[in-house]
Amino acid sequence: MKIESFERNGVKIVLTAKDLSDMNLRYETFDEQNPQTHRALIALISAVKQTANIDFTDKSLLIEAYPYADGGCILYMSEKATCQPKISHPFELAFKLPSIFLAVELCTALEQTFGHIIVQSALYYQNRSCFLIIYPYNPADPMLIDILKPYRQYQLPSKTAAVLIEEYAQPLFITDAAAKISEILSQPHE
Numbered sequence: 001m002k003i004e005s006f007e008r009n010g011v012k013i014v015l016t017a018k019d020l021s022d023m024n025l026r027y028e029t030f031d032e033q034n035p036q037t038h039r040a041l042i043a044l045i046s047a048v049k050q051t052a053n054i055d056f057t058d059k060s061l062l063i064e065a066y067p068y069a070d071g072g073c074i075l076y077m078s079e080k081a082t083c084q085p086k087i088s089h090p091f092e093l094a095f096k097l098p099s100i101f102l103a104v105e106l107c108t109a110l111e112q113t114f115g116h117i118i119v120q121s122a123l124y125y126q127n128r129s130c131f132l133i134i135y136p137y138n139p140a141d142p143m144l145i146d147i148l149k150p151y152r153q154y155q156l157p158s159k160t161a162a163v164l165i166e167e168y169a170q171p172l173f174i175t176d177a178a179a180k181i182s183e184i185l186s187q188p189h190e
Contacts, residue, residue: 001013001014001015001016001019001047002014003047003048003051003052004052005052005054006076006138006140006141009054009078009079010076010077010078010079011048011052011054011076011077011078012074012075012076012138012141013044013048013074013075013076013077014068014072014074015068015072015073015074015075016068016070016072017070017071017072019072020071020072020073023036023039023040023043024036025037025040026071027065027067027068027071027072027073030065030073032063041063044075044077045057045077048077056077056079059079059080060079060080061077061078061079061080062076062077062078062079062080063075063076063077064076064137066116066117066137067116068116069116074116074117076137076138091135091136091139092133092134092135092159092161092162093133093134093135093136093139093148093155094131094132094133094155094156094158094161094162094165095131095132095133095134095151095154095155095156096129096130096131096154096156097129097130097131097132097151097154098128098129098154099130100125100130102130102151102154103123103130103132103181104181104185106132106151107121107123107132107177107178107181107182108178108181108182108185109147110134110147110178111178111179111181111182112182113143113147114136114141114143114144114147115178115179115182117136117137117138117141118134118135118136118137118178119135119136119137120134120135120175120176121133121134121135121173121175121176121177121178121179122166122171122173122174122175122177123171123172123173123177123181124165124166124169124170124171124172125169125170125172126165126168126169126170130172131165131169132177133161133162133165133166134178
């Protein structure tokens with residue numbers, strides 16, 4: 001188990017398949033109504049208090065679970081805001097890449113090391129450029145920042161870039177672009 005703090009009063013908990021097995025859980029059965037899950041969450045809240053010095057005891061929590069490699073999972077745990085604004089979609093990052101090769105390289109890197117918490121990705125083509133839009137769960141994650149560092153020069157600064165790309169560029173993969181490209185490249189070729 002690995003516990004990391006992020007933003008204000010939030011933690012990322014990485015649980016391996018063995019960690020889940022030790023708690024008599026699987027990602028597929030992780031459900032807040034399940035008594036075993038409830039016991040595990042109480043133990044995790046205690047571990048967060050000891051490790052990250054964040055006390056979630058008696059707080060209303062937002063807990064999100066995502067599958068992780070080899071049957072594990074990643075939990076994001078944070079205190080619920082008293083008044084949460086409606087968000088139409090998660091944080092977006094848009095890139096204008098000068099070649100399909102760079103687009104494939106970035107999609108593969110994202111999927112192999114960060115695919116478990118990319119909410120969505122899409123790939124478009126227009127005027128000899130590829131446009132990659134990604135929606136990460138936590139854009140401030142240090143691992144994501146490291147992966148994107150070589151591609152920052154291609155990042156589009158506009159907050160409306162994704163809307164314009166979706167409207168005018170030709171779609172190659174409208175959903176799960178990083179996962180689909182990575183899957184295609186991982187298949188044996190004859």
